[in-house]
Amino acid sequence: MHPPISEAAEPISDEDQVSRAYFEIPGEIDPESHFPFGYDNKADERGESVYWRKYVPLIAGVHERGCRLELVKNDRRKDLGKATIKYTGARTAIVGAIRSIRTQRGHKFAVIHFPEEGDNAHAHILIEPAMGTRVGKLKSNDVRELVSLLVQQFGALDRHDCSTLGASVGVGSADQ
Amino acid sequence: MSNTKIFEDVKIRGTWYDEQGLLKTSPPFRKHTGRPRRKLAWAASLIAFSLIGMNVAATVYAPSPPAQATLVWPSPPTAAYTKQSLLESLLKIRRLGVDWTGYSGASPLEKSISAAERVLPQLPDIVADARAGVDGDGHVYLRLQQGEKVAYLTVEPRLIHLLYMEPGKPNIYIDDEQFKGKVLPSRIKQILAGNLIS
Numbered sequence: 001m002h003p004p005i006s007e008a009a010e011p012i013s014d015e016d017q018v019s020r021a022y023f024e025i026p027g028e029i030d031p032e033s034h035f036p037f038g039y040d041n042k043a044d045e046r047g048e049s050v051y052w053r054k055y056v057p058l059i060a061g062v063h064e065r066g067c068r069l070e071l072v073k074n075d076r077r078k079d080l081g082k083a084t085i086k087y088t089g090a091r092t093a094i095v096g097a098i099r100s101i102r103t104q105r106g107h108k109f110a111v112i113h114f115p116e117e118g119d120n121a122h123a124h125i126l127i128e129p130a131m132g133t134r135v136g137k138l139k140s141n142d143v144r145e146l147v148s149l150l151v152q153q154f155g156a157l158d159r160h161d162c163s164t165l166g167a168s169v170g171v172g173s174a175d176q
Numbered sequence: 177m178s179n180t181k182i183f184e185d186v187k188i189r190g191t192w193y194d195e196q197g198l199l200k201t202s203p204p205f206r207k208h209t210g211r212p213r214r215k216l217a218w219a220a221s222l223i224a225f226s227l228i229g230m231n232v233a234a235t236v237y238a239p240s241p242p243a244q245a246t247l248v249w250p251s252p253p254t255a256a257y258t259k260q261s262l263l264e265s266l267l268k269i270r271r272l273g274v275d276w277t278g279y280s281g282a283s284p285l286e287k288s289i290s291a292a293e294r295v296l297p298q299l300p301d302i303v304a305d306a307r308a309g310v311d312g313d314g315h316v317y318l319r320l321q322q323g324e325k326v327a328y329l330t331v332e333p334r335l336i337h338l339l340y341m342e343p344g345k346p347n348i349y350i351d352d353e354q355f356k357g358k359v360l361p362s363r364i365k366q367i368l369a370g371n372l373i374s
Contacts, residue, residue: 023278026268028261030309030319036281038312046312049279073278085278104347139351140330141339143311148326148341 009113014096018050021066024086035147047126055121062090067162087162091154103145106130255301265308282314287333291357292316298360300369322372333357338364
């Protein structure tokens with residue numbers, strides 16, 4: 001069962017694309033860790049954020065959002081004395097390919113529009129467990145299998161270095 | 177005085193002769209004008225220049241002595257290298273903090289990392305592309321890949337899980353195997369050893 005969708009949410013067609021903003025992780029760590037799908041017990045879901053390319057037709061718009069996230073998160077981290085993060089680029093997948101994933105135990109993904117904090121491009125990839133299974137009771141192996149199949153649907157990393165971008169932080173400035 | 181007498185008087189008879197009623201002069205005598213000498217000079221020049229040319233060619237185009245070539249081939253991956261890769265991953269994971277992927281998420285659990293470090297030496301000797309990762313609950317998993325075959329070993333402090341996938345075959349799932357963080361269950365070890373080439 002998905003959380004209530006806001007009135008502003010629209011259906012996303014299978015032909016559309018979504019992009020995931022990537023942040024730097026050490027090269028020795030498995031890249032599938034980029035999709036943790038941790039359990040959110042308040043929302044009773046396991047999901048990860050992506051950007052719906054209908055509202056971000058240019059990859060520059062995705063990079064702008066990634067750089068803004070880097071800025072915002074690092075401001076908080078510096079205050080807390082934590083290590084900073086670095087946006088490295090984005091990977092893109094076709095929504096239909098994500099929705100077509102089925103594990104051998106019947107689990108799959110949903111891709112839904114989820115406008116958030118004024119950004120109409122925000123969407124979620126949510127784990128949709130097989131009938132009779134609650135998302136909070138999913139086994140580790142099920143999440144591992146889903147992620148293993150999911151990462152294969154994303155294309156190569158479209159690299160970006162935020163230090164080369166003129167600091168444009170406003171939403172939508174690169175969406176034209 | 178007759179013309180004949182003039183010739184005799186000036187003693188030029190040797191230089192004049194009468195051939196077919198014509199006066200013909202004999203060519204003046206010159207030193208070093210014989211054809212054999214010219215031929216000799218030419219031959220000597222030819223030999224000299226040939227020798228010079230051959231010497232130059234021998235110097236310029238002489239094959240260089242064979243150099244000692246050093247080829248460094250990448251050493252074939254080994255089971256020890258597989259375990260070393262996993263160890264390096266775990267060391268990096270230990271230094272990660274909260275939201276380390278850039279998104280909200282659990283930090284890696286120290287007990288899970290320690291349990292994975294204890295499991296590492298107990299893994300069968302297999303050669304694989306191997307890395308460790310962290311799942312959304314902060315637990316460490318070890319990914320071992322050989323071509324299209326892949327095994328995931330998720331290590332919680334007290335439970336361990338195995339997922340083995342190979343195209344065209346049913347997956348192998350071992351969920352929630354009791355573990356206590358110390359000894360790798362033998363059936364997991366057997367599955368890994370039986371499906372991944374050492």
